[in-house]
Amino acid sequence: MTDRAVRAGFIGVGMVPAALLVVLFVHLGAESWPLARDLSLVRLTGALLRAEWSPAQAQYGILYPFLGTLLTGAVALPLALAMSVSCALVVHYFLPPAGSTVARQALTILAGIPSVLYGLWGLTFVAPLLATARPPGLGLAATGFVVAVMVTPTMALAVESGFFVADENLGRAAAAMGLGRATTAFCVILPACKGALVGGAMLGLARAVGETMVVLMLAGNVVNLPLGPLEPYRTLSSHIALEVPFAMGGHRAALYAAAIVLAMTVIVIVRVLAPRRGSLA
């Protein structure tokens, strides 16, 4: 086993994620090709970015599910940021050490809980609560809130790891200047952690945008533009999940095109928000 062989092997395996990305896009492109075959790229985009979704009449407008995806992210992200930053601050600075450890472990467990369980919780507690305002309580409010709760643990842990680094660089200086705990946390550490915050936001937003199970259970599943917090809607992910089992021909190709749009949305999010040095701190 020569050094060169081992090195080549590791490089090969390390390239698998990049290779998978290529395979994914080639597959998506191949399956949606029937839709693009007779149209130019501009006309294809025009055909897709339309409100009318009616496969029986060969209308494949995915505008409403696309807006649904963006709206879900737009609602979930501020909520999740607020909750995760507060959570990280409390866990790191305002809990006693024992409480801090327990809280961190709880967050780690919560981060690993499958999305379907969050969906069930939403169906059992959140939707009935919202239903008192307007039955059946499904829509942007329920979906955005539960998705926010779902991504908060991961984001909180990412932000808190930024605090550890900032502590090392700035914590002692702040203490030397006689700053109290709250002042240090809010005025010194938090501003210094912008990179971790942005990285955490990227993680959370990407996951929120791709979430399918919670949306299937809490969004109402109607192709519709949700003008209010309690109106039913779909996201690109739930739209694909609902229709792909029985889609054939052009209908199926349109769903694969929707998958490409979703993938590109995630890519744009990651490219725009990715921290410069590739780490989360």
Add this chain to the structure above:
Amino acid sequence: MRPTRARTRLVAVVVMSALALTLAGCGGRAAQGMRGDAARRLQVSGSSTLGPLVAEIANRHEDVGGTVRVDVQTGGSAAGLNQVVQGTADIGMVTAPLYEGMDGVQPHVVAVDGVAPVVHAEGPVQVDGFTREELVEIFTGGAASGTPPGLAEGQSYVVVGKAAGRGTLQVFAEYLGVPPEAQVADVEVGDNSQVIRMVSQEKSAIGYVSIGVALLAIEDGAPVRVLSVDGVEPSAEHVRDGLFPITRRLELVTRGDPDADVLSFIDYVRSEEHEDLYRQFGFVRVPSP
């Protein structure tokens, strides 16, 4: 940046890994097709109306020592039909003639069933049934203007619709005289059981399901009430006698002529020894021709 040798090599590695992964995927599928299964498994997939009945019959099939294993899954009539056409399922369960216009799909009718509106047992609905016009108004968004049929002033329904690709939606829409896309719902669900669940949980909900599924749910204690259509009460007898206005054939479909195992299971499903199961599920069994 000028393409250096290192960069070229990197791109080459990525492309080769991608090709390797693709080929690996294709190889798997080919191998699966060639493998001969010792114990044959039949894949039955489709409508949530037929699913529970066929699953029960499949259990009996196992109990009497059938050599073939039967797996039943539901995902809707169109999904089942799709799988049969693509070859991933041996038998499809459909409750609407969605296969019309497709060559090579053979339907085998097993029962007849009706579709009726359901509401909560203690809900605000003051009537025992609706006419076709009233149903059109309720389910196509016409009820947005003024008070919907069956309710007092100021009340409104939570309309529970079925997702596209469901046979029950197809049949109901055909009866209403509108295309399935014309459905305007506050929430769309898939299986019949999900409609029952939604209506049980929400007093002002209204939906539509298979009569058999609804009556069975009521027997199991679900707080729902089935309504009559055009004055005809929803019962298996009225469906059998052709009096109920919304009926459909429940069918098992195959791609082309069914092979021996598939045919034997289809005949088993249609045999009269399961009459009790058909009655229990509220369907009208259609004997084999």
